[in-house]
Amino acid sequence: MQEFLQHTLNGLSFGSIYALVALGYTMVYGILSMINFAHSEIYMMGAFAAFYLARFLGLDTPSPMNFTIGLLGGTLIAGIIGFFVEKFAYKPLRNSPKMNVLITAIGVSILFQFGGQIIFGADPKRFPNLIEDQTLFTVIDIQVHLIDVLIYFVSFVSLAVLSFVIYHTQTGRAMRAVSTRPDMTPLMGINNSKIVSTTFMIGSMLAGVAAVLVSIKYPKIDPMMGVKIGTSSFVAAVFGGIGSLHGAVVGGFLLGLGEYYVNGYGGSTYKEAVSFAILILILLYKPTGLFGSTRKEKI
């Protein structure tokens, strides 16, 4: 029982990370119908941005202030990188076939992975200790760590902000409009390309938040760190129904829990295959995912 609760707690904490990253995938898919393979690399860049920011500013003592600076810095830089990736790699291909965009996304992803190995070095780096991890309280022999609580809290705040932006602002309304009828929105005075850029930035910032949180919990970062989490989050996005924001969050939590249970009760060597197996099963039985809508293709 105690073990089960511990796995649940960890699963939820990782699930909220998956939810944040999956939102990036699902938002970009919703608006451009492309799988942004480079999203996991933007996540990686967010962690490295926070790492170098902390080193540059000399933030090596744990304090709430340093934590906030690192988090905001990583988030912001990840957003800027996302903006430039969209501008230089995807924008020139706005009207080309979908396959070309997908191939470009794979190219960008690999370029970041291996370019990162040249620039940052391939060896893992130790992420600075931005906040002192301590056990806050113990319930039925389960230790609740400060960092887990922070992960819940920050993810919750990010989700709330995102939900506000998307459902209660003009930009959010425009984003929803572009994802439904991109051919009509220019007639309504919406600048599609600006909205797409904004979407990329928001998605990348969420990845940045997730990256800094994970790096504080597991302080080892390397240029290939995005691959694993990117795959799982993508699966989460498809699980929830790609293009659906609620779906991404629910899918993220479910996948986080599922992975921790599989991992906790044996079968850790097959961990990598688990998320793909889940994905294939979902696609076979319910290709639209939990909350996805079926869009009929018209001729």
Add this chain to the structure above:
Amino acid sequence: MKKYLGFLVSVVVLGFALSQFTNSYIQAIFISFLVNAIMALSLNFITGLADQFSLGHAGLMAIGAYTAAVFNKEFMGDNWVMIPVGVLFAAIVAAIAGYLISLPSFRLKGDYLAIVTLGMSEIVRVVLLNWDHVGGPRGYNAIQKFPDFYLSFGFGIFLLTVTFMVMYRLKFSWFGRNLWAINEDDIAAEVMGLNVPQTKRRAFVISSFFAGLGGGFYAHHLGYISPGSFTFLISVQILIAAVLGGLGSLSGSIIAALILTFLPEALRSLPTGVDIRMIIFPILLILMMILRPQGIMGRKELSLSAIIGRLKR
């Protein structure tokens, strides 16, 4: 007949030149070019002709490679004479695997197919990683090799020729036209009475067969395989060769495989410490997609008579 004789003579001359005037390093690179070309052709058949995006060719290659290696060692008495039988068997196994993958996959469209094939290839890799009988993460060792360069070269050229000729004939057959129709507009193709899912499945099985062929030859060329030799990056390298040569152009794939095999070797001396290919390839890929999305050859085939005709003019 004259055409085939000319081809045969040029192959013999090439083999002789490679064995006499180059060292074993260049020879080994040439053999890996043959493997890359077979893999690029295999992917081009499904992605270029039928427009079905597969990211799982490394998985099919792994199935072919492991089958050929294990089959040769355990059932054929560890003998190099039996390599061709094993490679053929490996191709058949890969084709069956491809058929199983294709059963559910072609209910899905576009991006999802890429994801499913990618997932399948990762699952194959993880299963191999956990399968102790074939070495697990240590890999499979001491696979029979051909005793000398001539045999290896001859067999490789034979496989590449067969692959190319089969695909070339298929490309301009009714089957190729069907694939072309699906590529242009699968809804219209369906309206014209074409069984679209079945045609896609057949194309995928043919592609898998040749991927297995390439994988089996790869195992016997290197003599050592491990799950690490068949990662996602290998799928991407195959994809890059197919895209660079031109999706839909079979001769383009061979040209691209030639460039992509020899270019990185020329750059090997650069002091970066990282696989420099993985910097050049993605940049090439992105620029290609932006500047010349149709690849080197587009959909055209290289034809000697057309080149001579243009020179005469």
